[in-house]
Amino acid sequence: MSHLPAELLRTLGEIVGPAGLIDDPAAMQAYLSDWRNAYRGRAALVVRPASAEEVAAVVRACYQAGVPLVPQGGNTGLCGGSIPDDSGHQVVLSLTRLTRIRDVDAGNETITVEAGVVLQQVQEAAAAVGRQFPLSLGAEGSCTIGGNLATNAGGTAVLRYGNMRDLTLGVEVVLPDGRLWNGLRGLRKDNTGYDLKHLFIGSEGTLGIITAAVLKLYPAVRSRTTAWVALPSPQAAVALIGRMRALCGDRLTGFELMSRQSVAFVLRHVPGCSDPFVEEHPWYVLIELSDTLPEAPLNAMLETGLGAAFEQGEALDAVVASSEAQVSALWKLREGISEAQNHEGPSLKHDISVPVSSIAAFIAQADERLQQAFPGVRIVCYGHVGDGNLHYNISKPVGSEDEPFRAQAEAIMYLIYDVTQAFAGSISAEHGLGQAKREAARRYKDPLELELMRSLKQTLDPTGLMNPGKLL
C-alpha cells in the first residue's frame, strides 16, 4: 500500500491513467536502483506521464500535497541522482513515455524532442535528414535527452562539439509548482536577459522537470578514420593531442586515453574483444578523425601526425581500422571499460577534470599517493583527454574482500579529490553530483558559489520538493 494520501493517488490516476501508475513493489524495483546497484531506495509510487501537460498536472498535484518528486530518465546516471531515498515517501517521476520527436527543422539545423527520447533515437532522426546530433556516450542506447540535459552530459565528442549545454538552444520545463515554461526557442542569438535554459541544464532535476528541448544539428560526417595507438605515458598523450589538433583542427573528433589496466579488464570481461597488439603497452589512445567531405585525406593526416609522434617517441605502435567492423571493435575496447570494471567488484568512480596541461602530473601524483596509502588497489584510469576529463576509477586489490575495500572508499575519494583540487580541477567533470558527491562538493566548492546555488534553489523550489537530497 502506498503512503500517499488517497485523494492524491486518485488525482494522479486520473491524470496518467492506469498505464501510468506503478505501485506494485515488484514492478517498481527497476526504478529503485541504478544499473550498477550502487544506489538503492524506496518510493511511494512511480508515475509515468505521457505528455508535458500530464507532467505539469502531476507536478501541480504533488506540489499541492507537499509530496517530493525524483525525476528519472533512462536511469543510467552514475551518481545516484535518479534514485529515491529510503524513506518510502518520495514519488519517482519517470519521463520515459515522453517519446515524441516534435519537429525536425533542417533549414534551422535543429531538432525538437521530448525528454524521454533515447539519445540514439535522436542520432538516428538526425541521420535520416543527412545531419548528425553529435552527443555520444557509452549509454546512448538507453539514456534519455532529459537525463542528458539534467546532467549536462559529455562523452566522447565534446572536444569537437561541446557538451549538452553547447548543443541546446531551448528547453521546455515544468516548474516546481506545476507551471509549464515554454522556452523552446530555436535561436542562435537571443540576448533578452538571463539565459534561463542554462539554469535547468545540469541542475539534476532539483529546479524543475525538463519535458522537451530544441537541439542543434550538424552536417553529417562522410569520412572517418580511427586508430588505436600505444603510448609510453600520459605525457605522450597530451603531446600527441596537441600535435594532432595543430595538424587536423576540427577534424580531430575523438581522442580517448586508456591505461593498460582499463584495457586488461575489457579483454578479460567483455566478450568478443581482442588486443590489437601482440605486446602489452602501458597506455593507449583511440584517435578519430572525421570530415563532412566524402574523400577527405584523413589517412594521410593521421600518417603525418603519427609519423612525427613515432620519431619523437610519443607513440610506440599503432593500428588503423580498415573496416567498419574494426572501427566498432576499437570503440568497444574503449566503451566496454565501465561494464568490465563492474566484474571486478565495487568500482569507486572519480570523474575528475584538470587543465589538459596538468593531466600527466595529476596522474603521477594521484598514483603515487594512492599506492602509498592503499597498497594494491587497482587504478583504472581512462578518459577524454581533450576535455582534461579523467575517469580515475579504483578497484579493490586482487584477492581482497569487498567490505574492507568499501570501508576505505571515502578516504580514497578524498585523497583523489585533494590531488584534483591541488591542480585547480573539478570533482565532477561530466556525471554531476547526485547523491554521490553532494558532501564532497561542500568540501571543495567555493562557499560563495554554494550560497548562490542555494539561493537559486530557494527562489525556484522554495518547498524543496524537486529531487531532495541531490546536488545541494
Ligand code: FAD
Ligand atoms: P537518469 O540517470 O535517469 O537521471 C540522471 C539525473 O537527471 C538525475 O538526477 C535525474 O533526477 C535527472 N533527470 C532525468 N531526467 C530528467 C528530466 N527530464 N528533467 C529533470 N531532471 C531529470 N555520462 C557522461 O556525461 N559521459 C559519458 O561518457 C558517459 N558514459 C557512460 C557510460 C555508461 C556505460 C553509463 C552507464 C553511463 C554513462 N554516463 C556518461 C552517465 C549517464 O549516461 C549520463 O549521465 C546520462 O546523461 C543520464 O541520462 P539518463 O536518461 O539515464 O538520466
Ligand code: MLT
Ligand atoms: C565513460 O566515459 O566511459 C564514462 O563516463 C565513465 C564511467 O562509466 O565511469
Ligand code: ZN
Ligand atoms: Zn566519460
